[in-house]
C-alpha cells in the first residue's frame with residue numbers, strides 16, 4: 408500500500424501574507440513552481456483564482472478556530 412503524503416511544512420508566525428503582511432495560514436504551491444502565502448482573509452478572497460493555478464493548497468485556517476493549546480487539560 409502506498410500512500411503519498413506531501414510532507415507539508417507547517418506554516419509559522421514567520422510566514423506572512425503576500426498581500427497584507429498578516430500571518431499566513433494558507434500556502435499555495437503553483438503549477439509553475441512558485442509559492443504564495445496568504446492570510447485567512449486573502450486566502451478566502453482569492454481562493455477561486457488560486458484553485459485555477461495551484462498545484463496544491465495547504466490550508467491551515469482551521470488553526471485559527473482551534474484553541475491555542477489542546478494539552479492543557481491535564482491536572
Ligand SMILES: [Zn+2]
Nearest residue numbers: 424427446449
Ligand atoms: Zn492578507
